Amino acid sequence: MPYPSGEFSERTEEDLIRAVRSIGSHFKTDTVFIIGSQAILLDQPAAPANLRTTDEIDAYPGNFEEWEARNPDNLASEEINAWFGAGSDFHETFGFYIDGVDENTAKFPPGWKARAIRKTLKDGAKFIHVVAPCLEDLIVSKLHRLDPKDKKFIQACGQMQPLNLTLIKARLEETKPAPEIIAGAFAFLDSL
DSSP, X not given: OOSOTTOOOBOOHHHHHHHHHHHHHHHTOSEEEEOSGGGHHHHOXXXXXXXXXXXXXXXXXXXXXXXXXXXXXXXXXXXXXXXXXXXXXXXXXXXXXEEXXXXXXXXXXXXXXXXXXXXXXXXXXXXXXXXXXXXXXXXHHHHHHOOHHHHHXXXXXXXXXXXXXXXXXXXXXXXXOOHHHHHHHHHHHHTO
C-alpha cells in the first residue's frame, strides 16, 4: 500500500470523481451517494486538509436495491468492498479505497435528500448524479457516534465556517436519538 498503516493522505476532488465513476460504472447506475466525511468534497473540494485526511470514501450506488434484487446472494456494500475496498487492487493503485455502505449506515435527519448537495459528472457519453448530505446533516450523522474522529471533524468544520448550532441541534432532535446521545451531542456543540 502506498501509505503505512496509521498514515493517511488527503482526499481530493479527483479521488471523489474516481470513486463516483467506479461505482457508477460497476453498478451501471446514474446516481451515487457519498455519505461519510468525504461528502464535504462535493460542496467544498478545497476544504482544509484536516477535513480531507483519510484513506476512504463512503459510497453506495443509487440503484442498490435493484442490483441486490438481481444479485440476491450479495449486498451492494459487500460488492464495493470486494472490488474497491481496503486492500483491493483499486486501493493499491490509487492510494485510497471506497467503503461500501448503504442508506442506513449513517443517521441523517428526515428530509436530508431534499437538502442534499447534488452535482452531475460526465463519464464518457453518460452522466452520473452525485448526492451528498449538506454540512449540517453530515454533522448530525457524526453527532450520533461522536467518537474522537467525529469530534475532530465537527471542530474542523467549525473552523472552516460558522456553524448554525441551533439548526444542527434541531435536526439532531428530528432523528429521535436516545436521551444520552442528545445530552452528549448538545454538551459537545455547546463547547465549540
